[in-house]
Amino acid sequence: MARSVSFAGERVALLGSDAGFVNDEGLLVRRWELKFVWFNPLWAMLTIVLGALVVVGVRQRWASRVAAAGFAVLALVVLLVQHVDYVRDDGSVQVVSTASNVAMWVGLALAVGLLDRSMRRGADIVEPG
Numbered sequence: 043m044a045r046s047v048s049f050a051g052e053r054v055a056l057l058g059s060d061a062g063f064v065n066d067e068g069l070l071v072r073r074w075e076l077k078f079v080w081f082n083p084l085w086a087m088l089t090i091v092l093g094a095l096v097v098v099g100v101r102q103r104w105a106s107r108v109a110a111a112g113f114a115v116l117a118l119v120v121l122l123v124q125h126v127d128y129v130r131d132d133g134s135v136q137v138v139s140t141a142s143n144v145a146m147w148v149g150l151a152l153a154v155g156l157l158d159r160s161m162r163r164g165a166d167i168v169e170p171g
Contacts, residue, residue: 079143080126088116089147096154103158110154117147 081089092112099106120140128136 079146080128080138080140081143082126085116085120085143088112092116092150096157099154099158100161103162106154106158106161110151110158113147113151113154117144117151120144120147 092109095105095109095112099109120143123140125137125139128138
């Protein structure tokens with residue numbers, strides 16, 4: 043689990059053992075780590091809100107369009123940020139790319155946009171006139 047050092051900042055840290063363990067000599071031994079996305083609380087809250095808009099978009103067309111645009115904006119902003127600073131328990135900082143976040147949000151924007159388009163086409167076929 044990751045947590046942000048600040049609400050909307052670029053510094054993140056892990057909760058707990060910092061993905062490692064202490065050996066018999068008292069040294070922190072790091073395990074191999076694989077993380078796909080990094081979130082600060084702001085990014086997480088925006089992702090949840092946009093996901094809720096996707097659900098609302100099933101009934102209200104505007105909501106899915108707003109969600110798709112929102113995911114695209116998140117992707118663009120994080121692309122411009124380019125990295126987060128991963129702060130380890132020992133105080134060292136590792137720079138981590140935000141490319142995986144960009145890929146996730148671009149994928150969500152495309153998926154929601156295509157879903158909206160598909161739903162509009164289906165509605166046009168079902169509704170007479």
